[in-house]
Amino acid sequence: MAEVKPPNLDGEGFDVAAAIVDAAREVFGDDWERRLARLLTFLRRRLSGDYSVDEFGFDAELTTLTMAVLRPLAERWFRIDVHGLDNIPADGGGLVVANHSGTVPVDALMTGLIVHDHAHRQLRMLAADLVFRLPVLGRLARRGGATLACGQDAERLLGRGELVGVWPEGFQGIGKPFRKRYTLQHFGGDGVGSNGFVTAALRTRTPVVPCSIVGAEEIYPLLGNLPSLARWLRVPYLPVTPFFPWLGPLGMVPLPSKWLIEFGAPIRTDAYADDAATDPSVVRGLTDQVRETIQQTLHSLLAQRRGVFF
Secondary structure (H helix, E strand, C coil): CCCCCCCCCCCCCCCHHHHHHHHHHHHHCCCHHHHHHHHHHHHHHHHHCCCCCCCCCCCHHHHHHHHHHHHHHHHHHCCCEEECHHHCCCCCCEEEEECCCCCCCHHHHHHHHHHHHHHCCCEEEEECHHHHHCCCHHHHHHHCCCEECCHHHHHHHHHCCCEEEECCCCHHHHCCCHHHCCCCCCCCCCCCCCCHHHHHHHHHCCCEEEEEEECHHHCCCCCEECHHHHHHHCCCCCEECCCCCCCHHHHHCCCCCCCEEEECCCECCCCCCCCHHHCHHHHHHHHHHHHHHHHHHHHHHHHHCCCCCC
């Protein structure tokens, strides 16, 4: 048997520079020099504090990096098909209202990525106060453009022409059992009240864009809950899925379900009277219209999907 000798790291038979270039190309692709330079510039700016955030804590530079991490998940794992991109306002204020599901709010992250990549806008998400109490994740949420799900913050963002995202089912949506999948829960778990998002849109006279998401229900099928442990941890629920907690960390890998996202036709609010936001019948009627639009579109998308995983 021939003797296998290790490479000579001192020169002969091994080119250190070539190996480094090959490794960089493997990680960053053929455009590795530009991408590596951008990464090093980013790290230098982080270390020196040479970056800025807005009044809500949004960090555009860090968000761009986060999007790069999420993109393979959307394109290769969930294989998201998107419809109705033309319904997203190209500029000015707008409120995207979506169904919520999946045990973990991955649907919000994917929606934000789709809006960023295809509509070229930043979706400023309204998140529950629990998100901002979590170590590390709360800070990342702020830096990613999220803010507290309250009427005041929603109106401030809409008033300055931002595109705002809200998931009014809140924890009732992402924590519902698998048997209730694709059935919208009561609007009001988002922190702005059952009609709060509509009130904010009416007051700022911005359009409401219904958004329907199919696929997120299957990433972590929720079979049960551990309420006692959830109360001890001070979280709304502690999920039991077919793989978690049985497989430990492996049980947290989402299933590769096939996703469909559709943005519906904008519902205008600028034609309503100036005092419409204080009229309960108007607010309730518009809320019901948004909810029914999302629910009907979910049924339509489910009929289009060939299967859960393809």
